[in-house]
Amino acid sequence: MNKEDENIDNELWSLYVEGHKQPIPPGISEKVWAGIRRRKQKRQRIMIAASVAASLALLITFFVPANQEQSDAEKRRLLQEALSMFPEEEKTPNEVDIIYEDDMIIIYVGN
Amino acid sequence: MTERDFKATVLPLAERIYPMIARMLNNHHSAEDAVQEIMIRMWDSRSKLGDHPNLTGYVFLTARNYCLDKVRKKSLKLHSLNGKTDAIEAQKGSSDLERDELFAIIENLLKELPDQQGEVLKLRDIDGLEYGEIAEVMSLKVEHVRVLLSRARKTVSRQLKNIYNYE
Numbered sequence: 001m002n003k004e005d006e007n008i009d010n011e012l013w014s015l016y017v018e019g020h021k022q023p024i025p026p027g028i029s030e031k032v033w034a035g036i037r038r039r040k041q042k043r044q045r046i047m048i049a050a051s052v053a054a055s056l057a058l059l060i061t062f063f064v065p066a067n068q069e070q071s072d073a074e075k076r077r078l079l080q081e082a083l084s085m086f087p088e089e090e091k092t093p094n095e096v097d098i099i100y101e102d103d104m105i106i107i108y109v110g111n
Numbered sequence: 112m113t114e115r116d117f118k119a120t121v122l123p124l125a126e127r128i129y130p131m132i133a134r135m136l137n138n139h140h141s142a143e144d145a146v147q148e149i150m151i152r153m154w155d156s157r158s159k160l161g162d163h164p165n166l167t168g169y170v171f172l173t174a175r176n177y178c179l180d181k182v183r184k185k186s187l188k189l190h191s192l193n194g195k196t197d198a199i200e201a202q203k204g205s206s207d208l209e210r211d212e213l214f215a216i217i218e219n220l221l222k223e224l225p226d227q228q229g230e231v232l233k234l235r236d237i238d239g240l241e242y243g244e245i246a247e248v249m250s251l252k253v254e255h256v257r258v259l260l261s262r263a264r265k266t267v268s269r270q271l272k273n274i275y276n277y278e
Binding site: 010012013015016017019020021022024025028029031032033035036039 | 147236
């Protein structure tokens with residue numbers, strides 16, 4: 001109770017006030033600050049993890065499709081190279097008798 | 112507000128808001144958690160706190176609103192005046208019955224006061240808030256706080272004298 005105020009002029013009230021004052025736990029400010037610091041560090045860790053994840057996602061976005069395109073181009077180049085090994089007349093016979101043909105295979109006899 | 116400013120101006124208020132929170136929540140563990148939670152809120156909004164004209168009052172107001180919200184949610188009784196503190200429980204002896212009776216009488220007197228008078232009296236005498244802080248907490252003018260406090264004290268004093276002078 002504050003002495004400079006117009007207090008309740010009664011010892012009974014003082015007894016009641018003293019009995020109901022809540023004792024402050026020792027070191028509460030330090031505990032609070034430690035809690036704030038833990039939260040701060042947790043947030044920093046989350047931010048770092050999110051940044052790393054975003055960077056990885058960005059790298060994958062840029063590099064993986066590029067690799068696939070290179071791979072397709074490489075395949076086309078290899079195919080062309082393989083085809084060029086055969087003489088032109090071998091690729092398309094002038095006169096052929098088709099013995100069997102379906103979606104997958106053509107069997108023919110040519111000169 | 113920088114970290115250094117926060118530690119110098121806001122963090123020390125943890126000790127000042129604790130008694131009011133403990134009284135309102137009537138539980139020391141809940142009170143410690145509440146202080147932590149309120150201070151984290153202050154930390155998160157520290158960029159806006161620097162220019163506040165009544166920072167202490169604002170922290171008390173936030174703490175009180177937090178407690179009122181908790182009390183509403185958990186359907187706890189707002190005041191702990193029916194409960195006894197651990198210290199009182201520990202000191203139970205031959206005069207405890209008389210003290211219990213006195214506390215019960217005063218609690219009834221406080222309940223009979225108008226709500227604002229009772230709250231102002233508790234904030235001032237039990238929780239130790241300054242007039243300006245009470246004004247901020249209760250959204251009143253300082254002059255009004257003084258009037259409410261004066262009336263509450265006169266009423267309680269008169270009633271106590273009446274009761275104990277007749278015995």
